[in-house]
Amino acid sequence: MTNQERKRVDPLPMKETKHGDTVLEARGITKRYPGVVANDHIDFEIKAGEIHAILGENGAGKTTLMKILFGLVQPDEGEIFVFGEKVNFKTPLDAIHLGIGMVHQDRKLIPAHSVLENIILGHPRAGNILDLKTTAEEITGLCDKYGFNLDLKAKVWQLSEGEKQVVEILKALYRGAKILILDEPTSALAPPEIQKLLASIKIMTGDDLALVPFITHKLPIVLTVSNRVTVLRRGKVTGRLQTKDATENSLAMEMVGREVVFRLERVEVDRGKPILQVENLSAINDKGFQALKDISFSVHEGEIFGIAGVSGNGQQVLAEVLAGLRKVLRGKVLLEGIDVTHSSSLDKWLKGMGYIPSERVNVGSISDYSLVDNVLMNYYFDDEFSRWGILDYKKIRKLTEEIISEYGVAVPGPDTAAKSLSGGNLQKVILARVFTRKPRLIIANLPTQGLDVGATEFVQNKLLEAKKEGAGILLISEDLDEVLSLSDRVAPIYEGEFMGIIPVGQASREDIGAMMAGLKHRVAGI
């Protein structure tokens, strides 16, 4: 039998499963990394036709567990059974062959290829010569069945985040997946898209597919969609419950180990004169589409102005434009009354802007640089730190040492390379670097994303402190609760437009959520 013939035979030895059969079982999964036990004797099982959510914060061990179940990482201890048989995954391919599919959060798709090519890529039944026509028909069948709507000939780079996720789901299903692992399936979607996805998921369980969504903190989603929940904390299972017995509060308790204070203590500061004024601002994104459409607002002294939105609605472009990293198409930007519309980033730093970028590793820091050199990133241009073009390393080292001790950065010393810092510590350094400049305007782009509870609280308190000291703060966040608890005014952003500018307290959480989805226009305007 030639290799090719062997491939033509259906390679997926999947057993027929009945509703309620246990399809996957993990026992005593343990994975240790230097200095941390990522998974500590985790037991977990999933049945056909069931949605079993895994809930936990960043660092709780979700990602490791997911990687183990998909064969990306091998556990140190423990056993996995698929359809009752013990398995030993060496690569994801072993998992795929046994009917496990995975929908990655960082899309595992090739942007330059068409949807169809992405789905058929590496498929065992794809012959030497591709039969795109038959494949397209089969995939259209899947789409119809689960209520997806997709142009199979489109290139993936032209698709929205939600559509890309659908392509990943289709790819897994077309490969014959019976168990679907979903990594943060709702994180990049707008509420209407979420509804559509949840509907499709419901149909899938009707087909006896088993679904395992991994979710960080969207408790309402967990409550609406799942049948069972396993909660992880610090690598251990802290709760195993039927969804019908759970409430938002009980889940949160299991997750963080204490009653969560959903509301920070508000700091009331008298609003001063405007620091940032934006008038009819428009800009285009990397793909050449207009991502910001005639946005106008102002940020005042002692105010946190929150922008809430699902990612990809123009908030990133807005942050970059204001930080001087992207060109303005139309409109006007004033910083303390001075026109800075076309000023460079450097110019804005010198005029009192401070920018905390969303990408800590690739934008906010340089991994190979020491902390001294990293701190220098925001100071090398100050006359105080250089003379005749020669840098004063003594001074900058002293500043770095001060930052380390004041902000409690856990590192051996200022010469430590940034790459050996944890996310929280790195964010502390970036934050400190910006705050020490005493900027008048702080643009904080997703400042707490990916941080654990402690670090999140620290960052949020620092923002409040800066507010107390009279800075104007533009907070961009995808976490509605964070925006609501920190900001004085909130602007939900949808497809590059503000759906309104609302003083916090004048609109309900639900209203703002709806506006983020583009459903409601202008509740109130100031």
Added chain:
Amino acid sequence: MWDFIARSLNASTIFTIAALGELIEQRAGILNVGIEGVMLFGATLGFIVAKTTGSYLLGFLAAITIGGLIALLYGFFTITLGGNQVVNGMGIWILGFGLTAYVGYPYTGPLGMDRITDFFGLSPFFFVGVALIIVTWWVFSKTSLGLKMRSVGENPSVAEVSGINVNRTRYLSVITSGMLMGLAGAIYSLNYNPVWSINFLMGWGFLALALVFFSMWNSFILLGGSILFGTLWQLSLNPELVLPGVLSRYIWRTVPFAMTIIVLVLMSTKWFSSRWGAAKPEALGLPYEKE
């Protein structure tokens, strides 16, 4: 006039085949700036073998073999050891330049064999080139292998989780392209201009490299581009034929290179990428390591 056209097409054949080789590996994500070196190996060894055995066939086979072997070496440095592709490519080029200068020097001079039969001045290899273009297009757009190659060139880690052996696919494309480059070199030294002298390719390999960028990784544009480059080259040899007295021939020779720069700039504009996406294979030049 026909003579001029035939000579132009013969020159273009060498660009076509060498650049097609480069295109195949670039689609799989491997940049080989050592193309001139691989061609020099093929041209020199093909020349030596043909001259000593008196057989064109053996000469071409030797050229294809050495091209494949040098490519294998390049693949080992690039794929297995994961070294920097520009550095490795420079290494292959300088190795080719240095070794062929030494090895080929005693053979300096004309080949001294009967010319390969042509069709009214048109080399049979022209048709080989066109056929190869069509085959390449077909493989890339209609077959699993082509999809795999394109995928490892765009995003090897995605290809890997989709069940594709990235390294094997890349080796396959690198060796294929080395064989084509070796063949192209031999077509130069055995057919187009059968005289050996030191560093006689004079940058034809770089012209072929330029052509791949010029073609925006499309095999048909590559064919058109190579005919254009071939014509320009031929024009530079006898500019008085078409444009009497206009510019020195040396200035004409800079034109293909300048055009390539213009196309490169065009491709890197936002205007271009928002309409046609990034023409460039996303993972071009990046080493791939399994997680």
Added chain:
Amino acid sequence: MKLGSYEVKLEKKLKVTGWEAAAISILAILIALVLVSFIFLQAKVNPLIGYKEIFSFAFTNKFGLPLTINRSIFILLCTCAFIVPMKAGLWNIGMAGQLYAGALGAFAVAFAFGAKESPNSTLSPGIVIPLMMVGAMLGGALIGAIPGFLKGSFNTNEIVVTMMLNSITFWLVAYMIKDGGPFMGGGGEGEGYKLPESIFAPQIFGGPFTVLIALGLAAFLYFIFTRFKIGYQIKTFGLSPTAARYAGISSFKIPLLVFIIGGLIAGLAGYHNFAAVPGVYKITQNYGNYGDLSFYGIICGLISQQNPLAAIPIALLFGGLTNGGRYVQGKLKLGFGIDYALLGVLMITLVFFQFFYRYKIVWKKIDKEV
């Protein structure tokens, strides 16, 4: 892999120290020399005698040593021309083109002073020589500015552009010095015109004064990249262009600047090679081998881990090897091109050894199971 009771494993290195890099480079050069000895053997020459001849001519012979130094100056300048853009993460493969543009610039200045028309004229060296150097720097910087500008404005791949410019300059030089071109010399050999004796570069310690420029430049660059603001900006851009933009470093100015500086230095190398090396004083015919020495600059820059001071001894070694190689070719009646073969083998060996900058071999004793 298992060897006896030891397990051999490859491990990723996080950082290469200067000493490690030096050890790796020395090992690589030794292995390259061992490989080249096969060429000696094939030519029925005892490799030890071959190398003895190479090194004694290159470093102790009173005719050989000045040649070695001249080559080393050239290689060191090319290395600096490569290092500056490399610090910004950009590849300058265009030193060949830039240095020829520099040569054209220098000779254009001399041409303007009538050096070609009246080869015996007495020109004032105090005026013409500095102007020739400026001409060389301008010529190199002009060609260098193109990839820099395109990188900065359109993010166009600088590797391909510099390569294209090598070929363009190559034919431009041919136009200038051949077939009745403006700079053609009298010999009809397709060479450039010869400089009048009055503007030969001044000598110092029996060699051209450019040695001071090369050494001074290497030292200056070293301080630029360890102490200066501009060096910090370039390094930051090189490590992460996005982070550099965040820090207010212009992603237009840095590529432009580093390529202008690179081109400028390569232009000086062109001045040195054609207007300062004794016995040359013209754009020579063998410009045809334009893959020649300037590419040692790339090798040298990579081996030295972009440290301009570390590049000095390496440039000296390479200068000696190529010079001695050319010498033994005649002396021991070897085939033509042994120095090129040496260049090729050295390059490929160093390419291979790049691997050890990123990996280390770990030996571990396997515990016997009880």
